[in-house]
Amino acid sequence: MTASPAAAPGPPGSPGSTGSPGSSDSTGSSDSTDGPGPSPSPAFAGAPLLSARAARVAFPGRRGAGPARAVDGVDLGIRPGEIVALVGESGCGKTTLARVLLGLVEPTAGRVSFDGRPLDYSGRSLKAYRKRVQLVLQDPSGSLNPRHTVYDAVAEGLRIHGYDGDERAAVAKALSRTGLRPPERFFLRYPHELSGGQRQRVVIAGALVLEPELLVADEPVASLDASVRGEILALLLRLRAELGLAALVVTHDLGLAWNIADRVAVMYLGRIVEIGAVEQVLTAPRHPYTQALLSVLPKAPGDPVVLTGEPPDPTRVPEGCRFHTRCQILLGGEADRAGVADACRTRDLEILDGGGAGGDGDGGKDTVGQVACHWAHAREARGPSGPSAPPLRA
Numbered sequence: 001m002t003a004s005p006a007a008a009p010g011p012p013g014s015p016g017s018t019g020s021p022g023s024s025d026s027t028g029s030s031d032s033t034d035g036p037g038p039s040p041s042p043a044f045a046g047a048p049l050l051s052a053r054a055a056r057v058a059f060p061g062r063r064g065a066g067p068a069r070a071v072d073g074v075d076l077g078i079r080p081g082e083i084v085a086l087v088g089e090s091g092c093g094k095t096t097l098a099r100v101l102l103g104l105v106e107p108t109a110g111r112v113s114f115d116g117r118p119l120d121y122s123g124r125s126l127k128a129y130r131k132r133v134q135l136v137l138q139d140p141s142g143s144l145n146p147r148h149t150v151y152d153a154v155a156e157g158l159r160i161h162g163y164d165g166d167e168r169a170a171v172a173k174a175l176s177r178t179g180l181r182p183p184e185r186f187f188l189r190y191p192h193e194l195s196g197g198q199r200q201r202v203v204i205a206g207a208l209v210l211e212p213e214l215l216v217a218d219e220p221v222a223s224l225d226a227s228v229r230g231e232i233l234a235l236l237l238r239l240r241a242e243l244g245l246a247a248l249v250v251t252h253d254l255g256l257a258w259n260i261a262d263r264v265a266v267m268y269l270g271r272i273v274e275i276g277a278v279e280q281v282l283t284a285p286r287h288p289y290t291q292a293l294l295s296v297l298p299k300a301p302g303d304p305v306v307l308t309g310e311p312p313d314p315t316r317v318p319e320g321c322r323f324h325t326r327c328q329i330l331l332g333g334e335a336d337r338a339g340v341a342d343a344c345r346t347r348d349l350e351i352l353d354g355g356g357a358g359g360d361g362d363g364g365k366d367t368v369g370q371v372a373c374h375w376a377h378a379r380e381a382r383g384p385s386g387p388s389a390p391p392l393r394a
């Protein structure tokens, strides 16, 4: 086991609460990485493994309200072996988007494709799809049945999918992959006999046993002690290195995104408003919303951006840029000075994500590459002599 700094790293100014990959738990496994910070991003080439194109999900609204546009025009591609972190405040649509990508919710518009083929929502092919894309939930205590042994918990997926190979060998292999070794020592244990980190490994083994190509991990370390978070992050990175496993990691925690992701997608009110390499998005954010999220981290430079205006409500998505009613750039007059205030109030932008390869300006009228912000585009088009970078305050 590799010793690692006690404090987690994270983007500049992060609280350091995530736990860096390589910190220890009692598992006796050997997950470690070369140290804190974003792992060097491999080059991801070729077509996305999993993609959403203009995906929308609208739920019936509360009485008297319009439909809740939980996912409202999302374009995202995840390439084989790539780890994408999906971040944003509570209620922005992260879980709904994750459920769309898992095939648990059929989009009301747009489409999801896997391996180049649109998802078929009829029973049999959906079942086959769900083998290839597995979910890891945030709370191992909640997702493990206390009356099931580790063996049964891990074998459950095999039984659901009618696996006809050597079940015992498959369970042992999955447990081994998560660092629970020797696996047989864990077969007859119950969840209450395990540490939190070991329970999360069992949950991950239950996902791995079907040999998926992509994991959707919903807050995978949120319920764990800081001391074991790093172990689980290191495990996910090791699985990517060894198995080429891709992952979408849904999280509120920008420190976690920094530690694990190749790219970060920032979601606001049902739509991805910025996406890019983790180093770029978390150290040089282009969207005012991303800037605001980063500004409230405890050690962030400058003053925190206090977002004013109506809290986001998916039954009342504003006309124009969906962030404009709270945008510190528009409200502070910067957008006027850049000559884009009218566009902010009248035109929303939709990101076209090529799964890591896209640049800006690759779309049609109201679509852009990596940041959905008129002001950011105007500023960047004018270069260093254009309007200055925003102060990180309201």
Ligand SMILES: Nc1ncnc2c1ncn2[C@@H]1O[C@H](COP(=O)(O)OP(=O)(O)OP(=O)(O)O)[C@@H](O)[C@H]1O
Pocket: 059, 060, 068, 069, 070, 088, 089, 090, 091, 092, 093, 094, 095, 096, 097, 314
């Ligand atoms: N089944 C549903 N019926 C109606 N509205 C829903 C339903 N599921 C989600 N919503 C609404 O859709 C919006 C997005 O919810 P979602 O759970 O996807 O957000 P989230 O970003 O994952 O939030 P959190 O981080 O708190 O889990 C919320 O306003 C939520 O109230």
